[in-house]
Amino acid sequence: MAKETGRKMxxxxxxxxxxxxxxxxxEAGLVLTGTEVKSLRLGRASLVDGFAQLEGNEAWLxxxxxxxxxxxxxxNHSARRKRKxxxxxxxxxxxxxxxxxxxxxxxxxxxxxKDGRVKVEIALAKGKKEYDKRQTLREKQDRRETDRAISSAxxxxxx
Numbered sequence: 042m043a044k045e046t047g048r049k050m051x052x053x054x055x056x057x058x059x060x061x062x063x064x065x066x067x068e069a070g071l072v073l074t075g076t077e078v079k080s081l082r083l084g085r086a087s088l089v090d091g092f093a094q095l096e097g098n099e100a101w102l103x104x105x106x107x108x109x110x111x112x113x114x115x116x117n118h119s120a121r122r123k124r125k126x127x128x129x130x131x132x133x134x135x136x137x138x139x140x141x142x143x144x145x146x147x148x149x150x151x152x153x154x155k156d157g158r159v160k161v162e163i164a165l166a167k168g169k170k171e172y173d174k175r176q177t178l179r180e181k182q183d184r185r186e187t188d189r190a191i192s193s194a195x196x197x198x199x200x
Contacts, residue, residue, distance in 0.1 A: 045157035051081050052152045054088035059174060061148060061166035067136070069100065070127035071159050076110040081159060086152050093126065093147035093163050095137045100126040102161065105149060126161065139165050 057063075073081075080086075087106040094101050102124045128136075140147055144167050151162040169177070 045154065047156070049154040050151065051084055051154065051159075052086040052088050054091065054148065054150050056089065057148050057150055057164070057166070059169075059177065061146075061164070061168055062173075063150075063164045063166050064145070065139075065165040066150065067128065067132055067163050067165075068155075069132075069161050069163055071102065071161055072125040072127065073159055077107050078159060079112075080107050080110045081152070081154075088149045088152060091149045093136075093149065095133060095140065095147070098130070098133060100128050100133055100136065100147075102126050102149060102163075105152070105161075126163070136165060144168055 085108050089106075091105040092103055094103060104121055105124065106121055136147055139145055146166055146168070147163055148166050149161050150164050153160055153162070
């Protein structure tokens with residue numbers, strides 16, 4: 042069988058970019074069981090409540106929901122167990138130091154297959170205030186309106 046290449050998205054945490062200022066991103070591997078990988082190959086996962094925590098010299102991913110594999114037996118995994126992330130020592134130290142600052146947290150942004158291996162994109166983030174969220178939505182809406190105006194002006198020019 043040919044080896045997988047490329048990047049195949051499994052799940053994204055779209056709400057994270059709305060709720061947090063993303064300061065820095067990292068790619069980490071995950072230690073998973075066989076049934077978890079099979080469940081992920083079906084494209085089933087949720088990062089909504091997920092967060093990462095650094096304990097000692099290890100990074101752990103909590104509350105990421107990977108549903109049980111339907112054809113699994115008694116060896117099936119629990120859906121919300123904590124999972125170990127594989128990061129370099131320097132990255133763990135940097136994340137640990139930065140996450141100690143007030144208001145900073147480590148959250149998962151995306152879960153995907155990269156060359157056949159499961160990777161998680163995590164971010165060092167700072168929570169947004171309510172007025173920041175409103176301003177972000179307003180900027181997004183303004184950008185959309187200007188793009189529409191430009192495209193309609195181009196259409197009128199061609200006609």
